[in-house]
Amino acid sequence: MAQFSYVARDRQGNKKKGVIQADTKQAVRSILRERGLRALEVEQKKQTIWNQDIYFGQPVKLEDFVIFLRQFSTLIKAGVTIVDATRILTEQTESKALKKTLAQVEVDLREGNSLSSSLNKHPRIFSPLFTNMVYAGEVSGSLEETLEDMADYYEKHNKTRQKVKSAMTYPVVIAVLAIGVTIFLLLSVVPTFVDMFAQFGGEVPGITRFVMGASDWMTSYWYVVVIMIFALFVIFYLLRQRRETKYYLDLMMLRLPVFGKLFRKSLLARMTRTLSSLLSNSVPVLQAITLTEKVIENEVLARVLRESRNTLEQGRSMSEPMLKHWAFPPLVTQMITIGEQTGALDRMLDRIADFYESEVDTATDQLKSLIEPLMIVFLAGIVGVIVMSIMVPMFEIYNNVN
Template structure:
């Protein structure tokens, strides 16, 4: 939000100066008048780099957002107004970004704006799914039910994401440990044997030559290795922001052996859960499909959602584009087709989401039990290779001396 520097006098004639956050200069002046300050000069303050709020990824953790929704729904059900509920929740949340957004939303609500409009001003905090479902809740007068439904949706999404993260956490941790151990051995341990091997004046095994060369490279060009890792990370982050490139990344992720099925099921569960929540809140179907296209976080699924929306606009079935795409199993398309015929699309999609969320749970458990021994074998193999490259020449020399 813009910051405005002001100078003026309070009701006792004392000179006041400072900064105030506001959407516009006019709003800033009105806020200062409410505080009893007569503005003499006001201008937008340039935001220095050090004063800017720097965030990486999502502004608010999903867990904090779920807690906020639960508390909000409870307050509304207890008969507390939306404005007062927002004021109360400002002091309840532990997320600074959410707290800052709620302060601004409270001011917007007191100015007469609806919650959906106020929340839409903070897209990094409140996703389009929240804004549109709240808008539907405002129209139907069932705000408490809408907030409960949103809390259920984000809670299940958080649980599914945590399952996937926990499945990947172990192999990533072991991989980092393996890199750290191998780096330590190559930089600190292997060099101590270089002079000893040089004094042998004997032909070293190929594995020993390879490890010694790797050690030399690591000692000389370690900074290049660090830069390469950083460059790969930055490049990958930039590529994910390009829709066309992200489509191929998502395609590859869904096709990769072992992990691909898990990624596919998680994306389908997210798609089905989001559509079900939107339909249950009476959001128009075309608008719901547009929202899913933007929030599903998988460009392969998003492309099919766009094709499904185009098919509906032409008067065709929602399930038809999905039926033609490899990413959508028969279970999904058949359940959606039945939902279209019976008018219970939200219930059918909820069942699809439940099924695939359970599949993700079971899949992550199986994956963890499979990966753990493989990663241990990998770590042992790397360390064993370095140890073998050092001990084999020493045994050869010892045997030579004995003879």
């Protein structure tokens, strides 16, 4: 499919310009006619490295995606066709990536494809979880309710993620600030005093010798620090790509002293919320577990979910592997077992998700109040050591002079 730029006139005679994804110029003219526009110029755009869109991370923000789902659901409830709703949202959305993708989805819809199959062609924007939910909504005839449910799901997921991110942001900022201040003092301030101490001679304290040695090393080999930091990021990224090493990195994350419990609660909230949303929209349980395994983004919990799927295939309870694993508290396993026995698994999972989302809110607030004074003491300690290494010999020089 190629990109075509066009110039057209609407029924009032106003000129309109834009870009459409289509196979041929004739297809572009047909799309414009259906939109009530008369094509004046249609030109295919040449694809070069300069006009290609490059995205880092998620192309569409969760906030923009939630707004899109809310609007889509409202339009369908109001009786607007899926094709027209897609066209309206293409014009209204502020996300460049979403706008471009919806334009392509509109073309596929006009060619007679279903919404789920059209969305499935763009996995970078629409996850398998979302496209499967849309498919379930199409089959059951409740697409607008499904879109509304997905908007609630992504909204809650975004809220939980932002809470965890905000709890992590403060210590990371303080750590970066501490490293920056330390490097500045070692490279700019300490060398000045080193020259002064050399002129006066005499023995300097051990702490001063240590800081002076660190300053000399940093001045001579600062590029080694840069290379090491870059190498650590690359190694970490490569290790995350392999399932085996990713498992141990995820395990280490869950075992962290203070943050491990917070990460575990956040993951359990996401896992149960995802499973609940899929099951309540009539997605088969085995398929729901497979999709949740991909969404969870933690290999430790993903392995348990794979084992749960295997036990279900053998006719046993999905909670069996969870009962044996330390990452799943008794609350989770007991409520899942009750849900299986009573046939209300989706509702039980929904209650577990509500509980752990509330727990994440409380834990992040407590964590921030605890970490703030600790990080201030940490920063003050690093700066204090360097300042002390300078002040102690200065007092000795002053006393000797007097």
